[in-house]
Amino acid sequence: MDIPVIRDVLEESNALAKENRARFDEHKLYVVNIMSSPGSGKTTLLSKTIPLLQQRGLRCAVIEGDITSTIDSERLQPLGIPVVQANTEPFGGDCHVGAHLVQAALKYLDLSALDILFIENIGNLVCPAEFYLGENRKVVVLSTTEGEDKPLKYPLMFRECSVCLISKMDLAPHLDIDVAQITSNIRKTNAQITVLPVSSKTGEGLDAWVEWLVKKS
């Protein structure tokens, strides 16, 4: 006997994401899901971005996704903001932060005392792109050390994101890399995406990135 069905396999995950969205709306909280390959500099970028947001009077928090370690959340401690470590290991070691994990992390945050919540996703350009968490915007960080062809290899990630930060711009002069070519490949996958070159080391581009966040939040 054949049973015909048309059913979204991720319906449960999407339903949880919608619950998250409703809670964020209730508290007028702006939520940014930040994704990248491992080692692109997401944590360092956040450690430079958040003080600039604090100067503008915005209250921030971070959900720090990691498979097992707490190293990244320890690096954010000096900011004096709420950081919730969300390890996926108890949930099967997924290579992405799931909506259920965000929901679990929210228990540790006073949402009414926040303006911007960052979800630092797990380093991986494939899996995190697949899952809606209830965020307002998805952002991808692509470092200059990763080569020009990454956007074409992982098109869903670049399709899903509103902004691509090209990080580690301070290294670009030392690498055999064509930033214009990276930008062109990003735009081939998503003509509408905002591309912002940044360097956490020199501070290049951070103002434009903070400006984008402030305008949206």
Next chain:
Amino acid sequence: MHELYIAQSILKSVQKSLPEDVRAEDVTQVRVECGQLDAVVPDSLIFLFDAIKAESNMPQAELLVEQIAVACVCKDCSREFEMELPVFICPDCQSGNVELLRGRGIRLTGITVNEPEDENHGHTGHP
């Protein structure tokens, strides 16, 4: 490895889709379609599905994965096109203002259930 999460989600979806009088143990085939954009590796998905189904209540279920090519429509000139490469640009007018028609999402599309030869119900419809 989002394939593991997806394999688990497929089992849950099948469970929710079965009519009340059908036993999960009798499911022999599960069909899903995956958009090319989702970057699901069918062999990995089938391997992981097989690994977890052994522990589930549908150990006989065989997973069939159909890949759905990415197709777009250009919002400027209305041209529809399928993509060979992940380049979301209209081949006619070069516009990047294109909307995805197909090729994203994972859907359960069908379930096959083995009806055991049941002696008590075996005579209906036969002379």
